[in-house]
Each structure stands twice: as structure tokens, then as C-alpha cells.
Amino acid sequence: MPAARDLSGVAGAPSGSGRVAAIRIAIILVVVALWEAASASGWFYRDVIPSLLTVGRALAVLAVNRDFYWHLVVSLMEVGQALAIGGGLGIAIGLALGGSRFLSRAFERYLYYLGPTPKIIFFPVMIMWFGVGPASKVALGALSCFFPIALSVAAGMRQIDPVLIRVGRSFHASPMQMAAKIHLPAMREPILNGVRLGFGVAIIGTLLAETKLSNAGIGYLIMQAYAVFDMPRMYAMLIVLFALAIAANELVGRYAGVHAVSGS
Amino acid sequence: MGAIGTEARPAQAMAPPPDWVLVVEDLGKRFDTPDGAVTAVDGVSFGVRKGEFLSVIGPSGCGKTTVFNIVGGLEPGYQGRVRIGGEEVRGPHKSIGMVFQEESTFPWRTVLENVSFPLEVAGVARAERHQRARRFISLVGLAGFENRYPSELSGGMRQRVAIARTLAFEPTILLMDEPFAALDEQTRLILGDKVLQIQQELAQTTLLITHNITEAVQLSDRIVVMTFRPGRVKRIVEIDLPRPRTSEIVGSEAFGRYVAQVWNDLREEATRGMAESEIGALSRRP
Ligand SMILES: Nc1ncnc2c1ncn2[C@@H]1O[C@H](COP(=O)(O)OP(=O)(O)O)[C@@H](O)[C@H]1O
Ligand SMILES: [Mg+2]
Numbered sequence: 112m113p114a115a116r117d118l119s120g121v122a123g124a125p126s127g128s129g130r131v132a133a134i135r136i137a138i139i140l141v142v143v144a145l146w147e148a149a150s151a152s153g154w155f156y157r158d159v160i161p162s163l164l165t166v167g168r169a170l171a172v173l174a175v176n177r178d179f180y181w182h183l184v185v186s187l188m189e190v191g192q193a194l195a196i197g198g199g200l201g202i203a204i205g206l207a208l209g210g211s212r213f214l215s216r217a218f219e220r221y222l223y224y225l226g227p228t229p230k231i232i233f234f235p236v237m238i239m240w241f242g243v244g245p246a247s248k249v250a251l252g253a254l255s256c257f258f259p260i261a262l263s264v265a266a267g268m269r270q271i272d273p274v275l276i277r278v279g280r281s282f283h284a285s286p287m288q289m290a291a292k293i294h295l296p297a298m299r300e301p302i303l304n305g306v307r308l309g310f311g312v313a314i315i316g317t318l319l320a321e322t323k324l325s326n327a328g329i330g331y332l333i334m335q336a337y338a339v340f341d342m343p344r345m346y347a348m349l350i351v352l353f354a355l356a357i358a359a360n361e362l363v364g365r366y367a368g369v370h371a372v373s374g375s
Numbered sequence: 376m377g378a379i380g381t382e383a384r385p386a387q388a389m390a391p392p393p394d395w396v397l398v399v400e401d402l403g404k405r406f407d408t409p410d411g412a413v414t415a416v417d418g419v420s421f422g423v424r425k426g427e428f429l430s431v432i433g434p435s436g437c438g439k440t441t442v443f444n445i446v447g448g449l450e451p452g453y454q455g456r457v458r459i460g461g462e463e464v465r466g467p468h469k470s471i472g473m474v475f476q477e478e479s480t481f482p483w484r485t486v487l488e489n490v491s492f493p494l495e496v497a498g499v500a501r502a503e504r505h506q507r508a509r510r511f512i513s514l515v516g517l518a519g520f521e522n523r524y525p526s527e528l529s530g531g532m533r534q535r536v537a538i539a540r541t542l543a544f545e546p547t548i549l550l551m552d553e554p555f556a557a558l559d560e561q562t563r564l565i566l567g568d569k570v571l572q573i574q575q576e577l578a579q580t581t582l583l584i585t586h587n588i589t590e591a592v593q594l595s596d597r598i599v600v601m602t603f604r605p606g607r608v609k610r611i612v613e614i615d616l617p618r619p620r621t622s623e624i625v626g627s628e629a630f631g632r633y634v635a636q637v638w639n640d641l642r643e644e645a646t647r648g649m650a651e652s653e654i655g656a657l658s659r660r661p
Contacts, residue, residue, distance in 0.1 A: 274477040274478070277444075277473075280449060281449065281473040282492065282544060283467055283496065292495070292496070296483045
């Protein structure tokens with residue numbers, strides 16, 4: 112509830128947000144100017160820093176390239192599946208850890224140890240288990256997003272106001288009803304934050320795997336462009352990825368912010 | 376019939392009077408804290424008659440909430456017994472509805488969805504549960520606020536939502552833990568009238584936990600006065616004021632006498648409670 116009040120407070124501060132927007136735009140302009148200056152200076156090897164104009168042209172070429180969309184869809188499907196599998200398992204395990212002091216004390220420490228480990232080191236194993244196709248990328252992405260989601264769900268479960276649990280029990284809610292009607296809605300914010308973090312690392316895991324060994328996906332295309340030293344094309348694809356990541360993040364963020372979405 | 380039912384049961388030591396629907400026997404509860412074990416309640420016994428309004432009063436920290444939680448079946452690990460309709464219960468009982476001392480509305484649900492909650496859990500269809508919920512929302516004076524979220528209401532209004540939610544469960548035994556503490560005096564008196572009215576209508580048995588003497592005398596048939604730490608029953612005061620009762624009674628001379636009598640019992644305990652918390656604060660000083 113206090114969170115809801117804070118949100119409305121932020122929304123109702125136009126002067127502050129106007130200044131923030133101005134600073135953001137200024138930062139973008141400065142970066143663009145520095146980039147162009149570096150590109151024009153000729154200090155860097157060949158096309159390492161191409162002019163933004165060339166990058167824009169490469170972006171336009173990509174936009175009408177059907178192959179590019181096919182690879183993009185491959186990557187998006189992989190990320191989506193990774194998020195579904197890793198996220199689903201993460202929420203389930205997180206609920207179990209958050210709900211049982213015993214399980215938490217027995218197992219949670221291992222998740223904290225494994226969480227920050229770069230998951231790419233498991234890629235060779237994934238290739239042996241799931242082959243060189245999309246399945247091994249999905250597996251790596253799922254493995255990457257499992258940890259942040261499981262840990263934030265477990266933490267979120269522990270911060271639920273205990274009186275709400277007692278209310279549910281006093282009305283004889285079944286364990287399923289408790290989970291669906293009290294635990295999950297009470298943990299909406301931590302779960303969505305976990306999904307947000309998980310989404311980021313799912314993209315990283317999946318695309319990193321694609322750059323290592325694959326024959327499809329944006330990661331594969333980026334490595335191809337790099338192999339022939341087509342820097343503008345590579346940057347164009349990075350920009351597309353960046354834009355998609357921002358859009359997805361905004362979407363999850365908006366869903367987390369509006370507390371009345373589930374209303375009648 | 377009730378009496379025959381009791382006699383037919385296998386012999387029980389000291390069977391409570393048959394019109395007592397809720398009986399607590401010799402309740403005891405200790406909490407382990409970093410400063411050592413605290414005996415919150417010790418040997419608390421009383422019974423509530425069918426349709427009776429019984430209050431438990433005592434200074435802060437005397438174990439009222441502990442009794443409330445044990446009776447509601449939400450506090451594990453205690454001594455003694457709780458009987459409902461003659462049978463010992465452990466865990467939440469279907470005939471009990473609870474109103475909690477803490478802020479307990481669901482912040483992600485509107486007023487209507489909050490009050491519908493117990494009906495939703497019981498599997499009542501959406502249209503019917505909303506219709507039934509609306510009735511209790513207007514009973515607590517919140518008609519027109521059905522689609523507001525708790526964050527848009529005052530603390531007192533949120534507590535009324537919690538009361539309406541428990542009433543919508545239509546419990547035959549209503550347990551309330553300081554439900555009016557967050558309300559101003561006027562709202563408290565008026566809501567007290569409403570609760571009495573609903574209690575009559577639904578033939579409810581009510582156990583009210585409070586630290587407010589006026590409230591206890593205004594509403595109760597009997598008042599259980601508790602001692603401070605360990606919480607024990609000090610005295611049970613019979614309030615022989617006419618029924619049906621409204622808050623107008625607060626001005627009467629008989630009312631004043633009861634308030635004075637309960638305060639007389641309570642003053643000593645409240646003084647002890649204050650002294651002990653001061654000693655505690657002093658001894659904890661580095
Ligand atoms: N979960 C708990 N852990 C430790 N001590 C507790 C706990 N609950 C209550 N107590 C202690 O038991 C005593 C009675 O508490 P409580 O029943 O909440 O009193 P009241 O409701 O009358 O204010 C207090 O001294 C309190 O500190
Ligand atoms: Mg209390």
C-alpha cells in the first residue's frame with residue numbers, strides 16, 4: 112500500500128520528471144556527439160567505430176531483410192521458452208523455499224553460490240545433453256533466469272504481511288487458494304522484479320550461447336557480421352536487441368507499477 | 376435437548392453448562408524471547424453463552440491477543456483446551472469469524488473484493504457473493520466505496536472493511552481483537568451500535584478483545600478483566616443493562632457505575648503494566 116502511494120506521488124511531480132527527461136536527452140546527445148567525433152577522428156582501426164549514418168543505413172537494410180526476421184524470431188522463441196521454463200521452475204522453487212524455513216535453510220545457500228556463476232560455463236554440458244540446435248540455447252537461458260527469479264520469489268514470500276496469511280487461514284482457504292489468492296498477489300512486485308531480472312539474464316544466456324555455437328538466431332548473425340568485419344551491420348543488430356530489451360522491460364515495469372490492473 | 380446430548384457423551388470431568396457454546400479451559404502460553412521465556416497467559420478459563428456478548432479487557436501486553444489467536448485456532452503450542460459446542464478444537468473452526476487487531480485488508484483488492492473474499496473462498500458464485508458483500512458494506516457505512524482500494528481509505532474505514540469482511544462470512548461466533556482501536560470515539564460508538572444490531576440479527580455469539588472500558592461496558596453482557604503478565608482472569612463482571620442497547624446508554628448513571636467498577640479492577644493492573652515497561656526500559660539502558 113505505501114508503494115501505491117509512492118507511485119502516485121512520483122506521477123504527480125511534473126517539474127521533477129521534466130528535468131529528468133531533459134537530462135536523459137542531454138546524455139543521449141553527448142554520447143552521439145562523442146561517437147561521431149571518434150568516428151571522424153580516424154584514430155580507430157578501420158570501421159571499429161562507424162559513423163552513425165552508416166549504422167543507420169545498415170539498420171535500413173536489415174529492416175527489409177526477411178532472413179533477419181527469421182533469425183530474430185528464432186532468438187525470441189528461444190528467450191521466450193527459456194523464460195517460461197526457468198521462470199516457472201524459479202517461481203515454484205522460490206515458493207517452496209519462501210514457504211518452508213527448513214527447505215530454505217537446507218537449500219537456499221546453494222542458490223546463492225550458483226546464482227552469480229556465469230552460466231556459459233555449462234554450455235558444453237548443455238550441448239551434450241540437448242544438441243547444437245535451439246534446445247541447448249533455451250536450456251542455457253532457462254538456467255540463467257532460474258536463479259534470480261527463484262531467489263526474489265523466496266525473498267518476496269518472506270516479506271508477506273503475516274496477518275494476511277492468518278486472515279486466509281481464518282476463512283479456511285485451502286493451500287491452493289492461499290497460493291492463488293494471497294501469496295501470489297501479495298508478492299506481485301517481487302515476482303515481477305524477479306521476472307525482469309530473469310528476462311535480462313535469459314537474453315544474455317541465450318544470445319551468448321548463440322554466439323558460441325549455432326546456425327540460427329541473432330547471436331549467430333552478430334558473429335557472422337563480426338567474422339566478415341561488417342561493423343555497421345553488427346551495431347545495427349545490437350541496436351535492435353537493445354530496443355527490444357527496453358520495450359520488454361518497460362512492459363513488465365508498467366505491469367508491476369499499476370496496482371489496479373487486476374481490479375474487477 | 377442440549378442437556379441430554381451432554382449427558383450421552385462419555386464421562387467428562389466438570390462438563391461445562393450446556394448453553395456455553397465457547398469454552399476455554401486453563402489456557403497457558405509461553406513465548407521464548409531473547410530475554411528469556413515470557414508467560415503471556417496462565418490458567419485463563421471462561422465460557423461464552425450462546426448469543427452472549429463477552430468482552431475480555433486488560434492493559435496492553437496482558438495476553439489478550441494471545442487468547443484471541445488460541446481461540447481462533449491460529450496459535451500452536453499452548454496448554455489447556457478450547458471447546459466449541461462441547462468439542463475440543465485445534466485449528467480454525469468453521470463457526471468462528473475473526474477480526475484482527477492489525478491492518479488486515481488485502482491492498483490489491485477493492486472494498487467489494489475484500490468483503491467478498493470469504494464467500495469466494497467458500498465457492499459462492501460471483502453475482503451472489505457481490506450482492507451479499509454489498510449488504511455488509513453498507514451495514515458498516517461504506518456504501519459508495521465498493522470500488523475503492525484500501526490505500527484510498529482512512530485507517531478507520533479500512534478497519535470497517537475488515538469487520539464487514541468477517542461479517543460476510545456469517546460466523547455464528549465472532550471474535551474481534553481491538554477492532555475499534557483505530558477509530559475515533561464517535562465512529563466507535565456508532566459502529567458499536569451497528570455491531571450489536573448485526574449480532575442480534577444473526578444471533579451471533581461475540582467475543583470482543585478490548586482495552587477500552589466504555590466500549591466494553593456499552594456492548595457486553597459480561598466482561599472478563601485480565602491481570603497484567605502473566606495474563607490471568609482477575610474478575611468477571613456481569614453488566615446488567617437493558618437490551619436492546621444503543622450508545623445512548625453511555626450517558627446513564629448505571630453505565631457510569633459499571634465503568635467505575637471495571638476501572639477499579641483495571642487500574643492496579645494498568646499501573647503494574649506501566650511500571651514494568653518502565654523498569655524494562657531502565658534495565659535495558661546501557
Ligand atoms: N510471537 C511472540 N513472541 C514473543 N513474545 C510474544 C509473542 N506474542 C506475544 N508475545 C508477548 O506476550 C505478551 C502478551 O502479548 P499479547 O497477547 O499480544 O498482549 P495484548 O494483546 O494484551 O497486548 C506480551 O508480553 C508480548 O510481548
Ligand atoms: Mg493485542
